[in-house]
Amino acid sequence: MRCPSCGHTDSKVVDSRPSEDGTSIRRRRECLKCNRRFTTYERLGENPLVVRKSDGTSEVYRRDKILRGLYIACAKRHITPDQINSVVDDLETELRNKNYTEIQSKALGDMVLQRLRNLDEVAYIRFASVYKDFKNVDEFNQAIKGL
Ligand SMILES: [Zn+2]
Incomplete structure (x- = not known):
């Protein structure tokens, strides 16, 4: 997961929960370089x-x-x-x-x-x-x- 601010590829997950429809995982991530927090939606496979x-x-x-x-x-x-x-x-x-x-x-x-x-x-x-x-x-x- 690339940080939207600085492009750094390492981040840590600070929170994760299922999306409303239950088909993906909503994750709050924090960039390990600039500490900016961002949200990703990750599907469970294709x-x-x-x-x-x-x-x-x-x-x-x-x-x-x-x-x-x-x-x-x-x-x-x-x-x-x-x-x-x-x-x-x-x-x-x-x-x-x-x-x-x-x-x-x-x-x-x-x-x-x-x-x-x-x-x-x-x-x-x-x-x-x-x-x-x-x-x-x-x-x-x-x-x-x-x-
Ligand atoms: Zn960053």
Whole structure:
């Protein structure tokens, strides 16, 4: 991302959130050279990412949906909105780098879990219980033991 003021190519992200239509990410950036702040809209790849659910139905990937799940999982934990946003930023970077056009919802959930595991164990368990569709208590206990 090139700074509109001085043309410098290095900037840091100070805020990111989904656009109103959910198809792109609105980022506030700060130029590392002149400190000017500017806004970019970044699409998630050329084509929307399709998330295939276990029952065979599919839906378009939506950042706000992942964020909502994370906020629920992180409720009352010492985790800042910045940390939650960077989990999703990191996830989307990997999705973009791998050029996925379709992903199983379970695989997507696993990618979130990998990141959450490093952040907070309780949030990890909560998110896992929502997204992994634990079929029985044993599976849930296995996940806890795996921590
Ligand atoms: Zn600049």
